[in-house]
Amino acid sequence: MPNTFAEIQNEMRNIAKELLESGEATMVIGWEKGALPYQSTPVMIRSAEDVDKLIWDEYCQQNLSTYLIDYIYTDEKVAIFAKGCDTRAYNRLIQDNRIKAEKSIVIGVPCLGMKNAREAAKLPEGAEVPMANACKECRYPNPVTFDRKIGEDVTPWCTERDFSDVEAIEALSADEKYAFWQSQYTKCIRCYACRNICPACNCTSCIFDQSASGWCSKDVNASENQFYGVTRAFHVAGRCIECGQCEMVCPSEVPIMLMNKKFIKDIDSLFGAHEAGIDIDTPAPLSHFSVSDPEEFM
Amino acid sequence: MKFIEKTNLTSLLAQLDAQYRLLVPVDYHGLTQFAPYSQVDSGVSQLYLDGNVTVSPKTVYLPQSEAMYKFSAQGKKLAIEEMPPLDRMQVLFGVRHCDTKAIQCLDKVFLDDTFADPQYKDKRDKTIVFSLACNNPKATCFCESMGIDRAHAEQSVADVQVYDLGERYGFEAVSDKGQACLNALNGMTDGEAKLPEQKPQSISFDAQGLPEKLKEMFDHPIWDEYAFKCLNCGTCSYICPTCHCFDINNKMRGTTGLKLRTWDSCMFGEYTQMAGGHQPRPGKKERVRNRFLHKLQYFNEKHNMSLCVGCGRCIAKCPVNMDITKFIRQVIAE
Numbered sequence: 001m002p003n004t005f006a007e008i009q010n011e012m013r014n015i016a017k018e019l020l021e022s023g024e025a026t027m028v029i030g031w032e033k034g035a036l037p038y039q040s041t042p043v044m045i046r047s048a049e050d051v052d053k054l055i056w057d058e059y060c061q062q063n064l065s066t067y068l069i070d071y072i073y074t075d076e077k078v079a080i081f082a083k084g085c086d087t088r089a090y091n092r093l094i095q096d097n098r099i100k101a102e103k104s105i106v107i108g109v110p111c112l113g114m115k116n117a118r119e120a121a122k123l124p125e126g127a128e129v130p131m132a133n134a135c136k137e138c139r140y141p142n143p144v145t146f147d148r149k150i151g152e153d154v155t156p157w158c159t160e161r162d163f164s165d166v167e168a169i170e171a172l173s174a175d176e177k178y179a180f181w182q183s184q185y186t187k188c189i190r191c192y193a194c195r196n197i198c199p200a201c202n203c204t205s206c207i208f209d210q211s212a213s214g215w216c217s218k219d220v221n222a223s224e225n226q227f228y229g230v231t232r233a234f235h236v237a238g239r240c241i242e243c244g245q246c247e248m249v250c251p252s253e254v255p256i257m258l259m260n261k262k263f264i265k266d267i268d269s270l271f272g273a274h275e276a277g278i279d280i281d282t283p284a285p286l287s288h289f290s291v292s293d294p295e296e297f298m
Numbered sequence: 299m300k301f302i303e304k305t306n307l308t309s310l311l312a313q314l315d316a317q318y319r320l321l322v323p324v325d326y327h328g329l330t331q332f333a334p335y336s337q338v339d340s341g342v343s344q345l346y347l348d349g350n351v352t353v354s355p356k357t358v359y360l361p362q363s364e365a366m367y368k369f370s371a372q373g374k375k376l377a378i379e380e381m382p383p384l385d386r387m388q389v390l391f392g393v394r395h396c397d398t399k400a401i402q403c404l405d406k407v408f409l410d411d412t413f414a415d416p417q418y419k420d421k422r423d424k425t426i427v428f429s430l431a432c433n434n435p436k437a438t439c440f441c442e443s444m445g446i447d448r449a450h451a452e453q454s455v456a457d458v459q460v461y462d463l464g465e466r467y468g469f470e471a472v473s474d475k476g477q478a479c480l481n482a483l484n485g486m487t488d489g490e491a492k493l494p495e496q497k498p499q500s501i502s503f504d505a506q507g508l509p510e511k512l513k514e515m516f517d518h519p520i521w522d523e524y525a526f527k528c529l530n531c532g533t534c535s536y537i538c539p540t541c542h543c544f545d546i547n548n549k550m551r552g553t554t555g556l557k558l559r560t561w562d563s564c565m566f567g568e569y570t571q572m573a574g575g576h577q578p579r580p581g582k583k584e585r586v587r588n589r590f591l592h593k594l595q596y597f598n599e600k601h602n603m604s605l606c607v608g609c610g611r612c613i614a615k616c617p618v619n620m621d622i623t624k625f626i627r628q629v630i631a632e
């Protein structure tokens with residue numbers, strides 16, 4: 001069984017070659033090395049000659065499942081490599097009817113946790129880089145669904161989420177909470193990177209792309225930015241697979257996961273524990289209703 | 299050259315702040331950008347001089363949201379209220395050389411021979427730029443390859459050239475405005491100094507002939523290769539010091555409203571959307587191609603200069619690490 005980074009990488013290349021040569025896949029999406037040692041980046045491979053571009057290292061953070069959306073109305077059969085969180089994203093996209101299983105091949109890769117690329121950029125060269133925040137709390141490093149799998153499953157290093165960061169905010173007074181979020185959302189430049197990288201944000205048209213509707217103007221200020229942040233948090237509630245990519249890509253370092261985790265905590269206590277995307281049969285708590293749902297406000 | 303000891307920088311900044319509206323590079327809760335010095339003074343932000351800031355100084359001349367005028371309906375009449383010009387001179391301290399070049403790019407657009415944008419011009423005229431040479435470029439910096447002089451800032455933009463000389467800072471006036479500003483500052487010594495050593499940049503290439511090559515490559519498969527991974531977010535355009543596209547919006551409250559100019563990005567779906575819904579740049583390929591060609595070909599053809607100044611921000615911050623230098627090197631090698 002291939003288990004080291006080098007062995008898995010080798011196997012990735014072999015499988016990609018096989019899929020492309022046999023015609024089973026028309027393209028393979030994996031990762032290649034980016035500009036800097038702490039950057040790995042998606043790459044599209046169409047020819048068996050190019051499979052050596054593929055790499056597997058501790059910075060292969062970006063989820064590739066969302067790219068499948070781009071090919072749903074084409075004749076392409078796309079193979080992707082997928083870590084635990086990526087397979088949860090895959091399941092969610094299947095549930096949302098945004099991708100089709102028969103148009104894709106999922107090659108699962110057990111993950112040992114990705115490193116924090118943002119911290120790596122700030123640390124001196126050669127320094128020990130910590131694990132990415134979301135990965136520290138990951139309970140599903142092994143692919144939850146796959147057509148093929150490379151390597152042996154790993155033992156999850158986390159069994160329960162750490163909500164102490166959320167609790168610290170909950171303990172603040174209303175004014176303190178306001179001041180905290182005000183300072184964070186003052187920084188937001190409304191680049192929408194958090195939305196566009198997110199597997200839960202997969203709407204065909206987003207209200208924030210319709211400035212003429214008057215819902216939210218293009219004026220960038222703390223208030224409209226918070227409207228954006230809160231709306232997005234509500235919309236991914238119950239569907240967020242906790243990959244942490246939204247927070248990781250934010251150029252302004254807005255602590256987006258704090259809000260996502262608050263929703264997760266509340267949903268768990270209101271509707272019972274829910275893990276988004278670990279299968280395709282359990283509906284997301286806010287995507288259906290049951291007569292026993294709490295409705296204290298009514 | 300005039301000098302101050304680094305330990306006296308705060309007193310120099312305080313002097314500038316007393317005479318001008320002073321803007322400095324800061325770290326505000328993890329976001330680096332230019333902000334009023336009062337933020338540093340009050341401890342809200344920390345002065346950040348370790349490298350270039352994430353959000354470029356274009357915000358000073360072309361804010362992300364800027365009111366153009368107010369309007370209100372009074373009966374059947376429309377009243378327009380102009381926005382006031384800057385009420386005093388401002389100093390922009392610590393602009394890196396790439397960004398001074400970027401401001402020259404903005405000048406080509408907003409101070410065009412046929413029309414000078416009044417709001418841009420007001421800020422440009424009333425700003426004294428202290429540019430700071432980089433001794434230690436970041437791993438993503440490649441300004442030298444884009445033709446930027448690392449020892450001297452763009453002369454049409456900088457007023458005072460600042461050098462980091464280890465224990466002290468050296469100041470040299472570049473314009474009359476800069477000279478007058480320096481003359482009025484206390485506590486500086488005069489003398490001569492050797493310019494500091496500047497570490498070489500790790501990204502380096504020869505971009506000769508790039509616009510001409512790109513001219514023949516509009517339909518090249520390279521666009522599919524690069525664009526597939528793009529998320530069409532606004533990160534690269536918004537943090538880029540030269541991206542200058544804007545949109546004009548109304549913000550209404552009852553019978554009064556604001557006419558706003560806000561940043562826009564060619565990566566977004568509403569950009570170039572026509573009445574009736576037609577979108578000439580419907581997908582990733584067309585949008586990435588537009589951004590790269592605007593930077594590396596169109597602007598050259600129109601203004602004889604590159605619209606990429608090699609600041610490396612997009613390489614550092616693009617969520618999928620779209621690497622414009624890899625693209626340039628691949629085009630050159632074609």
Ligand code: SF4
Nearest residue numbers: 198240241243244246
């Ligand atoms: S909201 Fe953030 S953590 Fe949740 S699925 Fe989207 S990108 Fe991942």
Ligand code: SF4
Nearest residue numbers: 188189191192194250
């Ligand atoms: S990624 Fe950050 S800056 Fe961009 S829209 Fe999201 S919260 Fe705002």
Ligand code: SF4
Nearest residue numbers: 528529531534616620
């Ligand atoms: S190139 Fe990168 S930063 Fe720019 S729109 Fe595409 S994904 Fe976003």
Ligand code: SF4
Nearest residue numbers: 538606607609610612
């Ligand atoms: S394209 Fe990238 S490197 Fe070039 S000026 Fe813009 S942000 Fe800087």
Ligand code: SF4
Nearest residue numbers: 395396432435439441
């Ligand atoms: S690109 Fe050049 S001028 Fe700009 S920050 Fe880097 S070294 Fe300095």
